[in-house]
Amino acid sequence: MAVKAKHQRLILLVVALVVLIGAGLLAAWALRNQASYFYVPSDIVARPPEPGRAVRLGGMVEKGSLKTAADGVTIAFVVQDGKAKVPVTFRGIVPSLFVEGSGVVAEGRMGTDGIFVADNLLAKHDENYVPREMQDMTKDQAKQVVAETQ
Amino acid sequence: MHGFANPARFLRIARWLMPLCMGVGLATAALALGWGLILAPAERLQGETVRIMYLHVPSAWLGMAGWMGIAGASFTELVWRHPLSAIAARACAVPGAVFTAVCLVTGSLWGRPAWGTWWVWDGRLTSMLVLLFLYFGWMALAQASESSDGGENRAPAIFGLVGAVNIPIIHYSVIWWNSQHQPPSITMGKSAMSGDFLIPLLAATLGFTLIFAGVVLARMRAILANQQAEARLRRKAFSEVEF
Numbered sequence: 001m002a003v004k005a006k007h008q009r010l011i012l013l014v015v016a017l018v019v020l021i022g023a024g025l026l027a028a029w030a031l032r033n034q035a036s037y038f039y040v041p042s043d044i045v046a047r048p049p050e051p052g053r054a055v056r057l058g059g060m061v062e063k064g065s066l067k068t069a070a071d072g073v074t075i076a077f078v079v080q081d082g083k084a085k086v087p088v089t090f091r092g093i094v095p096s097l098f099v100e101g102s103g104v105v106a107e108g109r110m111g112t113d114g115i116f117v118a119d120n121l122l123a124k125h126d127e128n129y130v131p132r133e134m135q136d137m138t139k140d141q142a143k144q145v146v147a148e149t150q
Numbered sequence: 151m152h153g154f155a156n157p158a159r160f161l162r163i164a165r166w167l168m169p170l171c172m173g174v175g176l177a178t179a180a181l182a183l184g185w186g187l188i189l190a191p192a193e194r195l196q197g198e199t200v201r202i203m204y205l206h207v208p209s210a211w212l213g214m215a216g217w218m219g220i221a222g223a224s225f226t227e228l229v230w231r232h233p234l235s236a237i238a239a240r241a242c243a244v245p246g247a248v249f250t251a252v253c254l255v256t257g258s259l260w261g262r263p264a265w266g267t268w269w270v271w272d273g274r275l276t277s278m279l280v281l282l283f284l285y286f287g288w289m290a291l292a293q294a295s296e297s298s299d300g301g302e303n304r305a306p307a308i309f310g311l312v313g314a315v316n317i318p319i320i321h322y323s324v325i326w327w328n329s330q331h332q333p334p335s336i337t338m339g340k341s342a343m344s345g346d347f348l349i350p351l352l353a354a355t356l357g358f359t360l361i362f363a364g365v366v367l368a369r370m371r372a373i374l375a376n377q378q379a380e381a382r383l384r385r386k387a388f389s390e391v392e393f
Contacts, residue, residue: 006229006230006231009228009229010229013225013228013229013311016311017311020311020312020315021315021318023315024315024318024319025318028319028322028326029326031327032326032327035273035323035326035327036273036327036328036329037270037271037272037273037327037328037329037330038328038330039328040328058328095265095266096263096266097195097196097264097265097266098266099195102195105265105330121266122265122266122267122270122330123264123265123266124265124330124332125195125196125264125265125332126332126333126342127332127333127334127335127342127343128335128342128343129193129200129335129342129343129344129347129348130193130194130344131191131192131193131194131344131346131347132191132192132193132194132197
């Protein structure tokens with residue numbers, strides 16, 4: 001039975017697409033560490049970058065860890081990802097969304113004493129969107145309200 | 151499917167479908183933006199800046215949807231050689247590129263107050279910028295192929311399909327890789343977003359999608375009309391030579 005030309009093209013194209021998507025997925029999978037924008041604390045603890053190399057550290061600012069030094073512009077806090085913690089110091093103006101319990105991306109370098117010295121802080125917000133009227137609730141309560149409104 | 155590939159039949163449907171999409175889309179988008187920009191509440195942490203979302207998210211979706219349109223039309227072009235598929239792909243390119251650009255600009259304006267920076271080279275932002283450049287490249291190739299004698303549609307169709315690999319990369323960039331950009335708030339069947347934000351956002355997305363569909367139909371009609379006018383001129387030129 002002769003295969004119609006358009007069926008031949010269809011088969012050829014489907015095979016080509018499967019190969020193409022497979023190649024794309026393999027490439028993305030191979031890139032999964034290199035293409036990350038920052039290291040989380042457990043990466044830093046497991047494989048500490050050599051002191052002085054510029055890296056980004058991302059995670060949550062641990063509640064109760066934020067302290068302002070006597071000079072008023074230097075702050076110290078702890079970034080955690082639930083598995084590991086890294087202490088950070090930063091001198092400068094923080095973004096307005098930078099608060100304890102929220103996400104942060106710190107650009108800087110690891111000091112020899114194990115403290116991460118940040119040159120720049122970027123706030124990172126998560127996927128939860130909660131109206132201001134609910135701001136006095138805790139995160140879990142707010143999540144509950146969001147779940148109920150659906 | 152094959153019925154819709156008939157240009158005459160397509161034109162009959164597009165004549166009423168285009169103004170319908172445009173009218174309903176403009177009304178829905180205007181109402182949704184009014185709702186989102188004025189009536190919807192401020193966000194707990196982000197405050198008023200969250201309102202950029204009502205333009206940013208629909209633009210991001212349509213930037214990606216435009217390329218999915220190009221890829222789908224390219225597939226039918228390569229397999230079935232429908233007369234309308236190359237026209238549909240060309241019609242998706244400009245609105246897709248415009249929405250991608252709007253997504254990048256509004257995202258940058260949002261990033262400054264929310265993150266503290268206009269731009270970072272994380273996976274999501276970079277892959278979206280790559281999409282804009284893919285649009286530019288595709289439009290240049292489609293233009294060049296069109297001016298070749300008779301119109302050669304195969305090269306842009308292959309480009310359209312290969313470029314579609316970027317779409318899942320954009321979508322999963324925030325899941326596979328740590329990124330500055332947030333992970334998706336709305337996933338299949340559930341939302342981490344309060345209904346106060348979600349409903350105007352979905353309405354805006356629907357409105358802009360209908361506008362997009364209206365623009366694509368209008369552009370397809372324009373391209374078809376242009377081709378018919380050119381064919382008529384060519385016939386006329388030939389007949390003048392012969393007689």
